Amino acid sequence: MTGPSLPLIRCEQVRKRYGHRRILRDVSFSVAAGEVLALLGANGSGKTTLLRIVAGLDKPDRGEVWLGPVPLSNAGHEIRRYVGVVAHAPLLYDRLTGLENLRFYARLYDLDDAEARIEHLLRSLRLWGRRDDAVRTYSRGMSQRLAIARALLHDPPVVIFDEPDTGLDRQSLDDITELFTQLRSRGRAVFVTTHDAARAFSWAERVYELRKGCLQQIAGSKRNGE
């Protein structure tokens, strides 16, 4: 396993522009194993763009993203096995059941122990009783929990969350907070974006804000007592 000294996510001098608009200006940060890093920012500040670049869905104009020792620019498709993404949309097929959705993604990830892994995730995320229902009958909170199950199905070392708290009730938010604690204790690197500063401080060791394309660390994270 990658040692704790080597960050699982390392973003170096990343720049991105769309047309004449600079979205990201020399953004650099790293996330170690067992660490949660939260990113704050207004709508359109570039949070999702940065997240997509870290997830390998988009390419920076300049700079490099590393997952462990591997630069994304030189990595093949196998690198995607090491990243789980909970996007703003749940990335689920609404006509399929929860179980069918996870089985489909398990086939894409070619998992050896798919059925056991799916059952474990569905039970731990309180969806086992609704596993045979079509996803379109799920509430927002249930869809979000299934999206988390999809992202964690292949047990990736790097997990990325794009505003996972949007539209969730208190119970679901508590579930996410608990999930971050578990991921931290199991040595995963978690990168999460949110609009809610108080929540960011409660979730993360370090909190950054993306403003005018620049990344600024915000002092006073409650977790590490800065």
Add this chain to the structure above:
Amino acid sequence: MMAELPKEGGQFRTRGGLAGYFRVVWAVADKDVRTELRAKEILGTMAAFSLLAAVIFGLAFDLRVPRTELVAPGILWVIIMFAGVLGLHRSFGSESDLGTLTGLLLAPVERSALYLGKTAANLVYFLIVEALLVPTLLILFDVNLLKPLILAGLLLGTIGYVAVGTLFAALTARNRARETLLPVLLLPVLAPLFISGVGLTAAVLDGRATSEAWPWIGIIALYDIVVFAVAFLFIDLIWEQS
């Protein structure tokens, strides 16, 4: 068990090989067909359009054409072309609308396997629609299209159409105007296939020598090979910024 990143300078272990590649193709096709059997969006639209178009062509030509064999080849291929466009834009369009296209692109699989899986599912839809259309034309026009060379040409032509159509559907998936953009891009590219399909069907229906039909089959087969080669070359590029 957590997937482990390779150590510095290490290599990724590629899983599955060719069998793994085709497992992904099958998974995507299976998922698409399963979803479509519940939604009936693509099949329902294509089948309804095909049958209605056949009836309208039947009404239009019934009193004026002395031999329906003269118009049947054109009618067959025109209906397939337009019905196909109706279905193809949903192939990636529904994935784009649901956001699941991102889920597919996040998976550690070859993009070409996703493309082939989508192509296979589209081929199933097309063949089901054609299985309804050919007997309908037999009833309405009294033209027997159930001849081996016509069916072979239809199968090969459908494979080529679906291959190029799925590629263009991937290209236009994230475009808001994909419903109008797809036919504008696709129909000119389909011209060689359309001309060959009509030529082959007419040659067989006119009872000309088999040797006159084979060159058309050859052109369609060549078209298929070229389309798949182009698709495999460009599919990564199409999805690079998706």
